[in-house]
Amino acid sequence: MIKGYAGRVLEVDLQERSFAFEPLDEEIARLYIGGKGYGTRLLYDRTEAGIDPLGPANPLIFATGPLNGSVAPQSNRFAVVCKSPLTGGIGNATCGGSFAFGLKKAGIDVLVVTGSSEQPLRLEVDGDADEVRFLDASELWGKGTYETQRILGKGREHAVIGPAGENLVLYAGIVSNERIAGRTGVGAVMGSKRLKAVSVTGSRKLEMEDPDRFREYTKTVRATFKDHPVLGESMKRFGTAAIVNTTNGRNILPTRNFQKGHFDDAMKISGEWMEDHALKGVKTSCLHCPVTCGRDVEVEGKGRGKGPEYETLALLGSNLEIGDLDTVSEWNYHADDLGMDTISLGATLGFAMELGEKGMLESKLSFGDASGVTDLIHDIAHRRGLGNELANGTKRMAEKFGGAGFAPQVKGLELSAYDPRGSYAQGVEYATTNRGGCHVQGASMYLESVGPLTINPQNLKLKADLPIVQQNLACAINSMVLCIFTTYGIVPKLVHEMDPSSRPYRALAFLLENSGPLFRWAQSIKGSPMLWFEKWLTLITGIKFSSGHLQEIGARIFNLERMYNLREGLSAEHDTLPDRILHESTFEHLDSGHPLGELLPLYYKKRGWDSKGVPTARTLKRLQVEV
Amino acid sequence: MPVRIELTYDMGKLLGTQQVEVEAGSVAEAIAAARARFGEGGGDFDQLAKRTAIAVNGVLARHRERLATKLSEGDTVSFVKAAAGG
Numbered sequence: 078m079i080k081g082y083a084g085r086v087l088e089v090d091l092q093e094r095s096f097a098f099e100p101l102d103e104e105i106a107r108l109y110i111g112g113k114g115y116g117t118r119l120l121y122d123r124t125e126a127g128i129d130p131l132g133p134a135n136p137l138i139f140a141t142g143p144l145n146g147s148v149a150p151q152s153n154r155f156a157v158v159c160k161s162p163l164t165g166g167i168g169n170a171t172c173g174g175s176f177a178f179g180l181k182k183a184g185i186d187v188l189v190v191t192g193s194s195e196q197p198l199r200l201e202v203d204g205d206a207d208e209v210r211f212l213d214a215s216e217l218w219g220k221g222t223y224e225t226q227r228i229l230g231k232g233r234e235h236a237v238i239g240p241a242g243e244n245l246v247l248y249a250g251i252v253s254n255e256r257i258a259g260r261t262g263v264g265a266v267m268g269s270k271r272l273k274a275v276s277v278t279g280s281r282k283l284e285m286e287d288p289d290r291f292r293e294y295t296k297t298v299r300a301t302f303k304d305h306p307v308l309g310e311s312m313k314r315f316g317t318a319a320i321v322n323t324t325n326g327r328n329i330l331p332t333r334n335f336q337k338g339h340f341d342d343a344m345k346i347s348g349e350w351m352e353d354h355a356l357k358g359v360k361t362s363c364l365h366c367p368v369t370c371g372r373d374v375e376v377e378g379k380g381r382g383k384g385p386e387y388e389t390l391a392l393l394g395s396n397l398e399i400g401d402l403d404t405v406s407e408w409n410y411h412a413d414d415l416g417m418d419t420i421s422l423g424a425t426l427g428f429a430m431e432l433g434e435k436g437m438l439e440s441k442l443s444f445g446d447a448s449g450v451t452d453l454i455h456d457i458a459h460r461r462g463l464g465n466e467l468a469n470g471t472k473r474m475a476e477k478f479g480g481a482g483f484a485p486q487v488k489g490l491e492l493s494a495y496d497p498r499g500s501y502a503q504g505v506e507y508a509t510t511n512r513g514g515c516h517v518q519g520a521s522m523y524l525e526s527v528g529p530l531t532i533n534p535q536n537l538k539l540k541a542d543l544p545i546v547q548q549n550l551a552c553a554i555n556s557m558v559l560c561i562f563t564t565y566g567i568v569p570k571l572v573h574e575m576d577p578s579s580r581p582y583r584a585l586a587f588l589l590e591n592s593g594p595l596f597r598w599a600q601s602i603k604g605s606p607m608l609w610f611e612k613w614l615t616l617i618t619g620i621k622f623s624s625g626h627l628q629e630i631g632a633r634i635f636n637l638e639r640m641y642n643l644r645e646g647l648s649a650e651h652d653t654l655p656d657r658i659l660h661e662s663t664f665e666h667l668d669s670g671h672p673l674g675e676l677l678p679l680y681y682k683k684r685g686w687d688s689k690g691v692p693t694a695r696t697l698k699r700l701q702v703e704v
Numbered sequence: 705m706p707v708r709i710e711l712t713y714d715m716g717k718l719l720g721t722q723q724v725e726v727e728a729g730s731v732a733e734a735i736a737a738a739r740a741r742f743g744e745g746g747g748d749f750d751q752l753a754k755r756t757a758i759a760v761n762g763v764l765a766r767h768r769e770r771l772a773t774k775l776s777e778g779d780t781v782s783f784v785k786a787a788a789g790g
Binding site: 494573 | 758762788790
């Protein structure tokens with residue numbers, strides 16, 4: 078077995094209440110690493126086209142990678158893969174917390190849950206005894222994710238769902254500690270199986286090819302992170318909320334259901350404001366992560382809870398025109414406890430507010446008004462009244478009530494908080510990403526509009542190349558499995574310290590913007606491992622990984638996902654953006670919109686796809702994608 | 705003509721306000737007007753403005769005519785820091 082892997086896949090059948098430990102497929106591991114890549118391969122191979130995502134035939138796959146179980150910073154993440162009930166295409170999400178570490182300690186690389194149970198169940202997996210216990214979870218059913226984990230207790234690592242997953246809310250997530258695998262409705266799939274929780278324990282050690290060099294090198298990386306302006310400073314101080322004022326200043330902060338990109342009260346929901354007014358000194362992290370991007374906040378009269386992240390602040394804050402951190406924090410707490418993705422939740426609430434404003438939906442919701450929203454969030458999780466409609470997300474709501482042109486979604490997945498009208502490459506990424514309108518499947522906006530070195534985000538230069546490189550890299554990162562935030566460390570401190578108006582800075586930005594195909598070519602070189610995650614993978618597995626290797630593997634995963642979506646009926650017509658984004662301006666002085674029509678053919682060509690967005694036989698052969 | 709300036713959080717803390725209205729016809733004039741609010745010498749402003757970019761209605765001035773970028777009535781000039789989120 079390749080080092081870094083436990084070498085085992087745990088297969089659990091809820092219908093039969095049976096389990097088996099099977100050997101990990103080394104060939105799949107070499108081609109797809111693990112995590113999202115390995116899970117996607119299994120999903121593609123094991124399922125027929127057209128299965129019901131909420132039926133027993135949809136496997137729920139928890140997958141780790143070779144970095145999990147090590148002490149590498151940002152490496153306590155697992156991927157969940159299944160068919161998405163929200164999009165009908167590939168479903169996946171990754172999650173921090175401690176469950177990934179628990180799986181590897183139990184000697185499990187991948188856990189595949191099939192079938193479904195009549196009664197609420199929970200699983201206890203003891204990796205040392207090679208035992209799986211199927212336990213009645215009736216008394217946990219209906220409880221929130223926090224209480225469920227508290228009852229399950231310490232000594233095991235848990236992945237649980239809340240009422241939203243139980244009631245098949247299409248954007249329900251799976252929670253580990255206070256982190257959530259939020260996107261694409263993976264929690265609803267777990268709920269459809271009547272599986273409340275998975276708890277794992279074990280004491281196995283991760284075998285590495287070169288543990289001494291790994292340990293020494295990791296010390297160096299930790300020191301570098303500590304000194305890095307993003308990973309060591311702003312993330313540590315403000316969390317992801319550090320970016321609120323930046324996106325607001327760049328006119329890409331979703332406001333009023335994406336009608337605008339600027340919110341006058343953005344400052345009051347920013348990371349800086351949180352630090353001054355609500356932060357209670359406790360910063361939290363996933364196991365072994367020195368970045369500590371999580372934080373506790375205190376809401377007056379309500380108590381202490383997890384501070385909202387950027388996406389939550391934007392979608393439940395500016396997008397609803399709520400400039401009050403206490404209110405957003407409270408909603409964030411409820412959404413996490415109920416087990417819901419706050420991005421889809423906030424986008425769906427914003428869409429409902431605009432529908433109501435236009436007389437297309439009977440409701441008392443209105444922008445800037447928090448009254449009734451807390452109750453509605455609970456109603457969504459329990460599918461009561463109007464909440465039952467919102468539980469289906471924006472695409473299905475638009476099909477029922479109208480408003481498709483301003484429903485903020487791609488392929489059924491609600492857009493995250495970077496308005497693509499001020500970030501063209503991010504728009505291409507939203508349109509083409511296989512799981513739908515999501516930012517962490519590439520994060521082009523970092524090099525395009527918000528990071529320390531950015532190009533002009535509103536011309537066509539690099540806007541087809543950048544998403545490809547970023548999507549491929551994200552596929553590889555999500556297969557190791559690492560936190561995508563690690564990529565923020567790629568831009569060195571030196572660049573952060575440059576004055577954006579200086580000549581050297583502008584020269585560098587000009588070179589990047591005009592690098593065109595050279596940009597992708599430079600990434601494709603299969604040389605020596607340079608970046609920390611390339612070196613970690615190499616030191617752990619003994620297999621050489623460089624930027625070129627990861628780009629190739631990432632492209633393989635991305636194309637397999639694409640083939641899965643095509644098989645499920647998603648095609649080029651779904652590679653689009655809402656009409657509002659394509660045609661409306663975010664600011665009265667800008668003639669905006671998004672030039673997707675010009676960029677998409679270019680993107681397809683560079684991907685090695687035909688004009689209908691189908692990977693050519695040559696591309697699939699080159700990438701060794703068997704379908 | 706009247707334009708709105710949005711300050712960074714730290715600038716705003718020092719001045720006690722996050723937004724100021726000034727008379728300015730260009731980015732250069734808007735920056736000068738903002739700097740003047742920080743008192744004699746503008747040393748605090750210079751320190752806080754380090755490594756910030758200037759955006760006009762969300763578009764960076766360096767993608768327009770930089771300091772010579774003309775402003776229209778009601779424009780918003782923002783001091784923007786680079787950041788990363790998620």
